[in-house]
Amino acid sequence: MVLAKSKNAVGLGNSLMNDRFGKGKGADRKKVTTAGIHRINHATGETYVTNERKEASWVKMRSVTEQAALDEFLSTAELAGTDFTAEKMNNVKIIHTDQKNPYLLSAAEERAAVGKQKAHRDRLTVPRRPHWDSTTTADQLDRMERDSLLEWRRGLAELQENNDLLMTPFERNLEVWRQLWRVIERSDLVVQIVDARNPLLFRSEDLERYVKDVDKRKENLLLVNKADMLTLEQRQSWAVYFEEAGISYKFFSASLAKELNEAREESEDDEPDVPGSSASKLADITQKLTINDNERGGKVPGEKQEDEDEDEDEDGEKEAEDEKTRILTVDELEALFLLHAPDNIDSDPENPRKTQIGLVGYPNVGKSSTINALIGAKKVSVSSTPGKTKHFQTIHLSDKVLLCDCPGLVFPNFATTKAELVCNGILPIDQLREFTGPAGLVAKRIPQKFLEAMYGMKIQTRPLEEGGTGVPTAEEILTAYAKARGFTRTGQGQPDESRAARYVLKDYVNGKLLFCQPPPGDIDPLEFNRELYDEGHLPEKRRLALTDMESLSDAPISVADLDFIRLPEGSKTKKLDGAFFGPGQGSRGHLKMPFNHKYTEQGTASGKQLSGRKQKTMLALEKDMDPNDVKMLTTYYSAAPDANGVFPATSNFWNQEVSADNAGDPGDFLTQPGRQVGSYILSIRNAANPTNVNDPGELNFAWGNETWDSTNTDDCSVVPVGPSGGAGATTYTCVFQCDVDVGQ
Numbered sequence: 002m003v004l005a006k007s008k009n010a011v012g013l014g015n016s017l018m019n020d021r022f023g024k025g026k027g028a029d030r031k032k033v034t035t036a037g038i039h040r041i042n043h044a045t046g047e048t049y050v051t052n053e054r055k056e057a058s059w060v061k062m063r064s065v066t067e068q069a070a071l072d073e074f075l076s077t078a079e080l081a082g083t084d085f086t087a088e089k090m091n092n093v094k095i096i097h098t099d100q101k102n103p104y105l106l107s108a109a110e111e112r113a114a115v116g117k118q119k120a121h122r123d124r125l126t127v128p129r130r131p132h133w134d135s136t137t138t139a140d141q142l143d144r145m146e147r148d149s150l151l152e153w154r155r156g157l158a159e160l161q162e163n164n165d166l167l168m169t170p171f172e173r174n175l176e177v178w179r180q181l182w183r184v185i186e187r188s189d190l191v192v193q194i195v196d197a198r199n200p201l202l203f204r205s206e207d208l209e210r211y212v213k214d215v216d217k218r219k220e221n222l223l224l225v226n227k228a229d230m231l232t233l234e235q236r237q238s239w240a241v242y243f244e245e246a247g248i249s250y251k252f253f254s255a256s257l258a259k260e261l262n263e264a265r266e267e268s269e270d271d272e273p274d275v276p277g278s279s280a281s282k283l284a285d286i287t288q289k290l291t292i293n294d295n296e297r298g299g300k301v302p303g304e305k306q307e308d309e310d311e312d313e314d315e316d317g318e319k320e321a322e323d324e325k326t327r328i329l330t331v332d333e334l335e336a337l338f339l340l341h342a343p344d345n346i347d348s349d350p351e352n353p354r355k356t357q358i359g360l361v362g363y364p365n366v367g368k369s370s371t372i373n374a375l376i377g378a379k380k381v382s383v384s385s386t387p388g389k390t391k392h393f394q395t396i397h398l399s400d401k402v403l404l405c406d407c408p409g410l411v412f413p414n415f416a417t418t419k420a421e422l423v424c425n426g427i428l429p430i431d432q433l434r435e436f437t438g439p440a441g442l443v444a445k446r447i448p449q450k451f452l453e454a455m456y457g458m459k460i461q462t463r464p465l466e467e468g469g470t471g472v473p474t475a476e477e478i479l480t481a482y483a484k485a486r487g488f489t490r491t492g493q494g495q496p497d498e499s500r501a502a503r504y505v506l507k508d509y510v511n512g513k514l515l516f517c518q519p520p521p522g523d524i525d526p527l528e529f530n531r532e533l534y535d536e537g538h539l540p541e542k543r544r545l546a547l548t549d550m551e552s553l554s555d556a557p558i559s560v561a562d563l564d565f566i567r568l569p570e571g572s573k574t575k576k577l578d579g580a581f582f583g584p585g586q587g588s589r590g591h592l593k594m595p596f597n598h599k600y601t602e603q604g605t606a607s608g609k610q611l612s613g614r615k616q617k618t619m620l621a622l623e624k625d626m627d628p629n630d631v632k633m634l635t636t637y638y639s640a641a642p643d644a645n646g647v648f649p650a651t652s653n654f655w656n657q658e659v660s661a662d663n664a665g666d667p668g669d670f671l672t673q674p675g676r677q678v679g680s681y682i683l684s685i686r687n688a689a690n691p692t693n694v695n696d697p698g699e700l701n702f703a704w705g706n707e708t709w710d711s712t713n714t715d716d717c718s719v720v721p722v723g724p725s726g727g728a729g730a731t732t733y734t735c736v737f738q739c740d741v742d743v744g745q
């Protein structure tokens with residue numbers, strides 16, 4: 002019989018080994034090779050080699066069958082009798098472990114990940130609405146839809162787990178999918194709006210298949226919005242890709258369309274041809290929407306030059322090319338809607354119905370902005386907070402076109418890293434705990450000089466001789482930014498990199514730090530974006546600023562002095578910044594909702610109360626938080642809500658908890674001075690509202706002078722988790738991220 006080997010085996014051999022090499026805990030761990038001893042410093046993760054003064058004979062005798070490159074080099078040198086000590090000092094380049102960001106992939110790892118993704122691409126489906134007919138009851142259909150969604154979720158979970166694939170935080174809420182199903186069923190043309198900076202990440206191929214499955218006569222269109230962020234060459238590259246892939250696409254810019262609308266309105270009363278007038282502004286925007294002057298070789302659209310006959314053919318070709326890269330105006334887009342729509346499916350010829358256009362896409366790709374541009378007036382609210390549009394709305398664009406705006410939803414798609422998702426605005430910045438990954442992407446993508454000019458700072462990088470790579474690390478950028486802005490950590494005076502990361506990443510997501518993904522193929526991403534940061538491409542002032550950066554000292558300079566931000570900060574950006582970061586200490590703007598705020602249908606459907614730990618894990622995962630980062634708080638609330646389900650604001654459990662100061666109570670973290678940042682799941686057991694299980698009504702809660710309102714999605718997300726605790730009590734779970742400055 003073979004005896005099980007004890008981990009704490011004793012014996013002469015073991016005690017000799019332990020005696021010689023220690024047990025490894027605390028001390029640097031050693032690995033013996035023929036050339037010496039490799040030690041791993043666990044504090045830094047670095048490996049280094051020491052030559053033992055006197056080696057035990059068994060080391061020399063040890064059979065070596067496989068060697069790592071370094072071992073091989075050292076043992077070869079030893080075999081050759083070479084003294085490499087001097088060489089080691091002069092030629093060996095030490096790459097510090099902190100130069101490689103562990104949250105990002107190397108080029109080889111990325112290639113491997115993309116290869117794996119390709120192999121499973123056809124499994125990225127959107128859930129189908131189960132088939133039903135006039136005999137199906139509402140209950141049956143409801144059951145079938147739930148089962149179908151569950152099946153779909155299982156499939157994706159299995160795909161993810163078995164193949165170790167990272168996916169977008171795709172929509173899991175049945176109610177949202179129902180909205181999409183309805184929009185598809187009634188639309189003649191389904192327009193998928195995507196962000197021009199990375200169109201394929203935001204595109205669901207299967208959605209297009211589903212549209213055709215529902216009815217072959219329905220059409221698809223990929224609307225590449227935010228095309229103002231692409232250069233002409235970038236649009237050309239994408240146009241080639243879309244054409245080859247047989248994708249029906251058009252470039253659009255809701256921002257330019259809005260500007261055009263405004264300039265048009267203003268120019269009605271203005272003098273034409275006066276520089277700076279609305280009319281000349283209008284001409285500028287029109288020019289941007291077509292092809293810019295330089296790119297056309299100084300030729301204005303429609304203008305004819307000499308040798309007209311000879312040039313006519315060429316012009317025809319050029320126009321066809323231009324057509325592929327044109328950014329549409331709203332009028333053209335509306336005309337296109339009518340052109341694309343099949344002749345009124347199921348319409349009564351006597352009384353034709355309007356052509357229905359479904360608008361779908363991820364949150365923040367610009368659906369509301371596109372609709373606003375189309376209707377030319379602010380009727381749909383626009384926000385930078387993901388998930389603002391909750392239910393699909395219909396908008397009568399004209400007597401021929403009806404728009405159906407679907408809530409923004411994340412489709413299942415593959416991603417290489419979480420950092421990539423953050424940089425694409427799919428994972429929220431305000432919930433970030435690990436920021437070096439996304440900031441590392443910014444460091445890799447945006448040229449150092451541009452960052453320095455943009456923020457008026459000097460980034461100190463590790464010199465090449467000391468193991469630097471020539472590209473700043475995330476930490477180097479964030480430290481420089483924090484120093485330039487005077488962001489320090491409370492109490493320590495160290496640069497607050499986490500705060501710096503939020504600002505830098507937000508600028509990246511908003512496109513102030515611009516980087517556009519090239520189409521698949523072998524285009525070098527840095528080359529693809531070179532023109533954006535090319536000096537010749539920049540306005541003169543920005544060029545000067547870039548030159549100035551060469552001689553810039555460490556001293557922070559005011560960004561206001563440097564007018565080279567690609568997208569100027571308008572009042573809206575300022576407003577968004579205010580809402581995002583809060584105007585001051587302790588403002589309600591500090592409390593942020595999780596990204597995919599939803600009433601989880603799944604949680605209520607099961608009606609099953611999970612245990613604390615499981616509930617925390619489930620909710621954290623639902624909200625794309627790391628369960629380890631989330632703190633659980635529990636409180637009891639016995640005041641009755643009013644007739645509208647609103648709890649009285651006077652019952653202030655934060656204050657109660659703070660003043661009572663019982664260790665471990667929910668409010669305890671707020672008694673600590675300084676900035677308190679954390680993700681919290683707060684269970685509120687309400688004994689007074691036993692019946693209203695699925696609708697928590699409005700939960701108002703407060704801390705100090707701050708009040709937060711659960712129905713305000715900017716504040717928090719409330720998930721009723723069903724009856725629990727004592728007889729008839731209901732527990733509401735409120736998931737939120739808190740970032741408050743408690744003061745000293």
Ligand SMILES: Nc1nc2c(ncn2[C@@H]2O[C@H](COP(=O)(O)OP(=O)(O)OP(=O)(O)O)[C@@H](O)[C@H]2O)c(=O)[nH]1
Nearest residue numbers: 227255256365366367368369370384388389390409
């Ligand atoms: N540069 C640029 N920015 C745009 C454009 N369209 C929208 N944006 C910006 O993108 C952000 C999101 O726009 P929204 O229109 O709110 O996006 P949405 O898709 O309706 O978002 P949900 O309502 O959450 O689904 C806003 O900050 C807009 O200003 C565009 O064409 N160009």
